[in-house]
Amino acid sequence: MWAYIIRRILATIPVMAIVALFVFSLLYLSPGDPAAVIAGDQATPDDVERIRASLGLDRPYLVRFGAWTWDILRGDLGTSIFTNLPVSTMIQQRIEPTLSLMIVTLILAVTIAIPMGVVAAWKQGTTIDRCVMAFAVLGFSVPVFVVGYVLAYVFALELDWLPVQGYTPISNGFFPWMENLILPAVALGGVYIALIARITRASMLEVLSQDYVRTARAKGAAQPSILFVHALKNAAVPIVTIIGIGFAGLIGGAVVTESVFAIPGLGRLTVDAILRRDYPVIQGVILLFSFAYVLVNLLVDLSYTLFDPRIRY
Amino acid sequence: MSVSDRVGEPKLNQPRAEGDNRQILLEVDNLQTHFRTMDGVNRAVDGVSFHVRSGETLAVVGESGCGKSVTAMSILRLIPEPPGKMAGAIRFQGRDLLKLSDKEMRSIRGNEISMIFQEPMTSLNPVLTIGRQIGETLRLHQGMSKQQAEDRAVEMLRLVGIPEPGRRVREYPHQLSGGMRQRVMIAIALACNPKLLIADEPTTALDVTIQAQILDLMRDLKNTVGAAIVLITHDLGVVAEVAERVVVMYAGRKVEEAPVNELFRNPKHPYTQGLLGSVPKLGSSLTGETTRLVEIPGLVPSLKQKIPGCVFATRCPSVTDLCRAVAPALQEKAPNHIAACHYAPVEASVSGTVAA
Numbered sequence: 001m002w003a004y005i006i007r008r009i010l011a012t013i014p015v016m017a018i019v020a021l022f023v024f025s026l027l028y029l030s031p032g033d034p035a036a037v038i039a040g041d042q043a044t045p046d047d048v049e050r051i052r053a054s055l056g057l058d059r060p061y062l063v064r065f066g067a068w069t070w071d072i073l074r075g076d077l078g079t080s081i082f083t084n085l086p087v088s089t090m091i092q093q094r095i096e097p098t099l100s101l102m103i104v105t106l107i108l109a110v111t112i113a114i115p116m117g118v119v120a121a122w123k124q125g126t127t128i129d130r131c132v133m134a135f136a137v138l139g140f141s142v143p144v145f146v147v148g149y150v151l152a153y154v155f156a157l158e159l160d161w162l163p164v165q166g167y168t169p170i171s172n173g174f175f176p177w178m179e180n181l182i183l184p185a186v187a188l189g190g191v192y193i194a195l196i197a198r199i200t201r202a203s204m205l206e207v208l209s210q211d212y213v214r215t216a217r218a219k220g221a222a223q224p225s226i227l228f229v230h231a232l233k234n235a236a237v238p239i240v241t242i243i244g245i246g247f248a249g250l251i252g253g254a255v256v257t258e259s260v261f262a263i264p265g266l267g268r269l270t271v272d273a274i275l276r277r278d279y280p281v282i283q284g285v286i287l288l289f290s291f292a293y294v295l296v297n298l299l300v301d302l303s304y305t306l307f308d309p310r311i312r313y
Numbered sequence: 314m315s316v317s318d319r320v321g322e323p324k325l326n327q328p329r330a331e332g333d334n335r336q337i338l339l340e341v342d343n344l345q346t347h348f349r350t351m352d353g354v355n356r357a358v359d360g361v362s363f364h365v366r367s368g369e370t371l372a373v374v375g376e377s378g379c380g381k382s383v384t385a386m387s388i389l390r391l392i393p394e395p396p397g398k399m400a401g402a403i404r405f406q407g408r409d410l411l412k413l414s415d416k417e418m419r420s421i422r423g424n425e426i427s428m429i430f431q432e433p434m435t436s437l438n439p440v441l442t443i444g445r446q447i448g449e450t451l452r453l454h455q456g457m458s459k460q461q462a463e464d465r466a467v468e469m470l471r472l473v474g475i476p477e478p479g480r481r482v483r484e485y486p487h488q489l490s491g492g493m494r495q496r497v498m499i500a501i502a503l504a505c506n507p508k509l510l511i512a513d514e515p516t517t518a519l520d521v522t523i524q525a526q527i528l529d530l531m532r533d534l535k536n537t538v539g540a541a542i543v544l545i546t547h548d549l550g551v552v553a554e555v556a557e558r559v560v561v562m563y564a565g566r567k568v569e570e571a572p573v574n575e576l577f578r579n580p581k582h583p584y585t586q587g588l589l590g591s592v593p594k595l596g597s598s599l600t601g602e603t604t605r606l607v608e609i610p611g612l613v614p615s616l617k618q619k620i621p622g623c624v625f626a627t628r629c630p631s632v633t634d635l636c637r638a639v640a641p642a643l644q645e646k647a648p649n650h651i652a653a654c655h656y657a658p659v660e661a662s663v664s665g666t667v668a669a
Contacts, residue, residue: 211435217391218430219423219450219501233440308440309485 078280087284098265117200139194148187148260203235244300335366372556427502431514433495437486444482492523571650581652
């Protein structure tokens with residue numbers, strides 16, 4: 001088991017290297033010259049050239065990639081072209097709201113979606129099942145920003161129950177922190193809930209038709225025990241897999257959600273950096289998100305052994 | 314014990330079991346289990362009655378699709394409703410199981426009546442330990458603690474002949490062979506000392522040597538625990554070996570019932586005769602007998618329409634117009650021996666007592 005974990009961690013190295021190459025190349029290939037942006041409208045071509053040289057942008061592609069990778073390995077994500085602050089510092093300042101939003105969304109989504117899917121499978125073909133499925137289709141098809149604005153309008157502007165936008169750090173207390181996160185988390189979680197509920201339902205339907213569920217019933221087990229003890233553990237592998245895969249959507253959604261609710265997180269940082277062509281910041285943030293995604297999926301893989309004793313590494 | 318003390322003496326459609334004074338444990342009375350399907354109602358079980366006495370082994374035989382498994386599932390009310398629908402009565406120790414609440418029914422399942430299924434490979438939960446699966450019924454029905462349940466699970470594993478029970482109790486089903494898994498199923502079924510054990514083709518999925526071991530085990534444990542057994546099977550060899558009394562089912566009906574020796578010696582219904590004729594006889598080719606097995610021609614009729622006459626009419630070698638028009642009633646043909654056939658002769662010893 002430990003050998004497997006170490007092997008899996010080592011296997012993430014080539015993945016991360018390829019991600020790094022992509023992140024680096026993507027910006028290299030995209031149009032727009034940061035030197036020209038920094039130099040401003042009045043700059044002469046000579047000024048732009050000077051700035052380009054000072055940023056090292058005049059060096060060959062591979063040399064720049066090598067230097068960049070070496071810096072990252074030493075923990076240096078570079079310096080923002082715009083603010084002159086180290087990228088790692090900028091990320092540190094912005095990470096708490098994003099992390100909070102993601103964790104709250106994840107917990108919210110899992111605690112709502114899994115019981116929803118389980119009940120839908122149990123009551124297959126009934127009105128309850130159809131309502132859950134209708135909700136799932138709705139969750140898929142309505143974009144995050146639409147849900148976000150509608151929620152903000154109803155619960156913040158009309159009913160005045162929750163703040164319209166902004167973020168309060170958790171150091172200011174749990175409830176103020178939560179108050180600001182509920183609407184963004186619900187908006188962001190919609191697609192995620194729909195996805196997890198659908199997979200839970202499908203996976204449970206398959207498990208509920210198995211012989212061992214009939215055995216559990218013949219033993220006199222009550223319905224909740226059949227659903228959540230006997231069946232759910234068997235249905236868990238596809239569910240945690242989709243939670244892992246859906247995490248990518250959560251990252252993308254966080255960028256949009258933070259804009260809608262004016263949350264000063266990594267998503268906003270990314271959007272601002274892209275608008276300013278602040279290459280080091282864009283690269284740093286994308287690299288961080290990729291790393292988080294690889295890590296989450298590693299955890300998902302490892303969690304399989306907890307659910308199914310037949311899976312051995 | 315006098316005859317009048319018994320709970321619910323068998324009705325006319327069941328033989329008067331003379332000389333058997335054991336108490337009636339289970340009485341299935343005109344059970345009808347129907348399924349609503351897209352193209353009509355499937356009458357999987359259509360008016361079946363039989364009884365089981367305490368400690369008795371009753372075999373229910375018939376070919377695939379005759380309703381024997383549905384009958385077994387109906388007793389424990391494991392038929393999903395809808396699409397299933399059950400009518401009639403299933404009296405267990407005098408209580409009609411069909412009238413119990415779900416909660417009352419759960420306290421009977423796995424406790425007073427338990428069941429062994431055909432497929433040991435898939436009937437155990439792959440993600441729970443053996444010990445947990447045996448212990449579950451004990452914790453559920455006897456309120457044992459986790460530790461007590463595990464100790465008792467080890468004891469049960471030893472009882473069903475699994476070596477190293479202390480280690481096995483922590484293992485998962487995939488670490489056990491098919492025969493061992495069926496032993497575990499038996500351990501689960503017997504953990505709460507049930508009064509009735511329903512075994513639905515318990516040996517069908519196992520190879521022959523394991524089959525014999527499992528049958529021996531069931532017979533031993535039946536004596537130890539004192540449970541009555543309803544054995545659902547299509548294997549007449551198994552029936553001859555363990556059953557005391559046999560119910561023959563065909564197309565959702567009971568067509569014959571008799572003590573096991575009487576049935577094998579003197580089958581009354583043409584279907585039973587066909588079933589017995591289709592069993593290979595050891596050494597039959599040496600004695601110059603025909604080596605071709607007798608088969609019953611045709612297929613089990615669709616259970617979607619009501620059959621006006623005898624259910625076996627389409628396949629019976631000696632069918633007449635009477636058979637096609639009028640369904641024969643179950644009638645006592647010999648002592649303790651009933652069959653549903655117009656033409657099966659009634660023996661002199663009973664012809665005086667039962668009106669034809």
